[in-house]
Amino acid sequence: MSVSSSPTGRGSAIGGAAFSPLYKQIKALLVQSLHAGEWKPGESIPSELDLAARFQVSQGTVRKAIDELAAENLLIRRQGKGTFVATHHEAQVRYRFLRLTPDNPENNQRAQSTILECSRQKATQEIARLLEIRTGDALIYIKRIMNLGNRPSVIDEIWLPADVFKGLTSEVLIHNKGPLYGLFETKFGVSMIRAEEKVRAIAADAQMADFLNVSEGFPLLQVDRVSYTYGDRPMEIRRGFYLTDQYHYRNSLN
Numbered sequence: 001m002s003v004s005s006s007p008t009g010r011g012s013a014i015g016g017a018a019f020s021p022l023y024k025q026i027k028a029l030l031v032q033s034l035h036a037g038e039w040k041p042g043e044s045i046p047s048e049l050d051l052a053a054r055f056q057v058s059q060g061t062v063r064k065a066i067d068e069l070a071a072e073n074l075l076i077r078r079q080g081k082g083t084f085v086a087t088h089h090e091a092q093v094r095y096r097f098l099r100l101t102p103d104n105p106e107n108n109q110r111a112q113s114t115i116l117e118c119s120r121q122k123a124t125q126e127i128a129r130l131l132e133i134r135t136g137d138a139l140i141y142i143k144r145i146m147n148l149g150n151r152p153s154v155i156d157e158i159w160l161p162a163d164v165f166k167g168l169t170s171e172v173l174i175h176n177k178g179p180l181y182g183l184f185e186t187k188f189g190v191s192m193i194r195a196e197e198k199v200r201a202i203a204a205d206a207q208m209a210d211f212l213n214v215s216e217g218f219p220l221l222q223v224d225r226v227s228y229t230y231g232d233r234p235m236e237i238r239r240g241f242y243l244t245d246q247y248h249y250r251n252s253l254n
Helices: 022-035 048-055 059-071 125-131 170-175 180-188 206-212
Strands: 075-078 082-085 100-102 112-122 138-148 151-161 194-203 219-229 233-242 247-249
Touching (some): 022 059, 048 059, 059 075, 112 170, 125 151, 125 233, 170 180
Antiparallel strands (some): 075 082, 100 247, 112 138, 138 151, 151 233, 194 219, 219 233
C-alpha cells in the first residue's frame, strides 16, 4: 500500500522516502494535518480504521503512528472515546513544561501568576538568532511572578515575536484565567509542542531576592528555554528563575 506526501494524505506513494518506516511516514502526515489545523486542539481525530482507509495502510500502522504522537503529548487517547488533539487547557498537558515539583507531594498546588510587565521591545542579536527573526524585529516582552503554594517561587521573563502575537497586552494576560500556553493556543493559534532548555545554578541578585522574598545571594535555578510549534518553528524564549529550597526540577530521560 502507498501513502501521499501531501498534507491530506491522499494520492500516490511518497517519493524519495522509501527508507523511512511506513508508520513514520503516517506519523509525519498526521503532524502535517495538525499543523494545517485540520483538527483543532481538543477535537477528536478520525478513527484508526478511517485513517487506515484514508492512507491506504493497515490499522496497525496507523496505531503505531498514533502511539508515538500520544507519547509525545501531541495526541491524547481517551478510553472508550477516541483520540484527541492535545490542548494546554488539559491538566496532563498544562504542566508538561512546568518541571518544578514539590519535595513534599502534599504541597502540590496549582500555580498562580502575577503579571509584572507586558511591553514591546526590539530583538537583540541573540534573541533574533534563537527565534529565527531579524535583529531589531518587534518583540512582546512579559515578566511575571509565579506562586506555588501561595509562595512566590518563579520569576519568568518571556520574549515572543510580535507579528505572531498581535493584540497580546497586559489586559489580555491579566484577564486570562488559564495556562499561558493555553492562551497562546486559543487566541493566537500557536501550540507549543516541544522545548529545549539549559539549566544552571545562580545567586539571586537584589531584585530577584526582593521578588522571591529571600536574601540576596540565595541559590536559584536559572532555566533558559526555547519553545517550538509545528514545523519546528521557535515561538518563545523564556528565562525562568526558580526557588528550589522546597521544590526540585524534574525531568525524564528516554
